[in-house]
Amino acid sequence: MEQSGVHAAEAPIDHSRATPMLDVVGLSLGYKTPAGMSVAVRDVSFSVRRGETAILLGPSGCGKSTILKSVAGFIKPLQGAVTVANRKVDKPGPDRAVVFQEFDQLFPWRTVLDNVAYPLRATGKATRAEAQDRANLWLGVMRLEAAAHKFPHQLSGGMKQRVAIARALALEPAVLLMDEPFGALDPQTRLRLQLEVIEVVKRTAATVLFVTHSIAEAALVGHDIIILDGSPSSVASIVDARSVCDPASQEALEVGRQVAQSMGQEASHVIGD
Numbered sequence: 001m002e003q004s005g006v007h008a009a010e011a012p013i014d015h016s017r018a019t020p021m022l023d024v025v026g027l028s029l030g031y032k033t034p035a036g037m038s039v040a041v042r043d044v045s046f047s048v049r050r051g052e053t054a055i056l057l058g059p060s061g062c063g064k065s066t067i068l069k070s071v072a073g074f075i076k077p078l079q080g081a082v083t084v085a086n087r088k089v090d091k092p093g094p095d096r097a098v099v100f101q102e103f104d105q106l107f108p109w110r111t112v113l114d115n116v117a118y119p120l121r122a123t124g125k126a127t128r129a130e131a132q133d134r135a136n137l138w139l140g141v142m143r144l145e146a147a148a149h150k151f152p153h154q155l156s157g158g159m160k161q162r163v164a165i166a167r168a169l170a171l172e173p174a175v176l177l178m179d180e181p182f183g184a185l186d187p188q189t190r191l192r193l194q195l196e197v198i199e200v201v202k203r204t205a206a207t208v209l210f211v212t213h214s215i216a217e218a219a220l221v222g223h224d225i226i227i228l229d230g231s232p233s234s235v236a237s238i239v240d241a242r243s244v245c246d247p248a249s250q251e252a253l254e255v256g257r258q259v260a261q262s263m264g265q266e267a268s269h270v271i272g273d
């Protein structure tokens with residue numbers, strides 16, 4: 001999103017000219033275990049263009065979160081590299097912000113406003129007054145003005161996730177990383193938040209890497225759907241979902257079918273996932 005803020009990219013993005021913001025090249029990742037190195041991901045390559053959302057999709061345990069953590073800088077590659085805006089990632093940094101699935105990722109002792117403002121001050125991105133202004137702005141974007149002075153325990157799960165998203169976006173990261181952010185929500189709230197995130201991503205030209213194991217969510221939220229398979233996993237295929245605007249549309253069904261086929265699943269699974 002780079003210094004754009006909310007005002008930035010209200011103009012539509014010309015995707016044909018969009019350049020990669022995130023590049024993952026030949027990435028292999030693993031975990032040290034008592035029995036030796038356990039390789040989780042092998043030779044994964046993909047890129048995410050500026051202002052677009054890429055989905056990591058695949059069965060449980062295929063390495064989606066592992067890749068996301070590596071992009072965040074928490075896990076070092078065994079091989080290959082991650083670059084964000086042409087800078088190699090070797091540790092966590094302010095150019096990447098992460099939203100997790102868990103509702104308890106907020107500071108319980110801080111108000112909603114302060115949850116969003118505090119990281120801006122702590123990272124030196126803003127003075128106290130600027131941080132408050134920016135936090136108020138982003139609470140507005142996520143329709144949370146009325147909750148500004150509440151504490152996390154007074155919020156619903158969906159509201160907590162919206163605060164976590166506002167907090168991440170307020171940092172104006174080059175890449176926003178989302179690890180199943182709506183996985184613990186009821187279907188109705190989940191759909192509402194999916195549509196809100198799509199709208200905010202469009203307005204702010206955020207570049208997003210989004211983990212899910214829902215085909216329907218992938219088809220709705222993503223521009224590209226990166227399908228992982230195998231053990232250790234690698235990229236099985238990448239499906240273009242740019243045609244999908246409505247979860248109930250023919251286009252959504254068609255993309256869902258393509259994805260299901262790549263994952264070796266029955267197309268009927270798509271509708272109910």
Ligand SMILES: Nc1ncnc2c1ncn2[C@@H]1O[C@H](COP(=O)(O)OP(=O)(O)OP(=O)(O)O)[C@@H](O)[C@H]1O
Pocket residue numbers: 031032033038040058059060061062063064065066067213
């Ligand atoms: N800390 C760890 N130590 C050892 N192995 C791990 C660790 N974390 C994950 N793994 C293993 O790495 C592989 C990939 O896990 P990961 O959590 O990235 O998968 P995932 O696709 O995100 O799964 P899910 O959809 O269930 O969240 C799995 O085999 C998992 O058991």
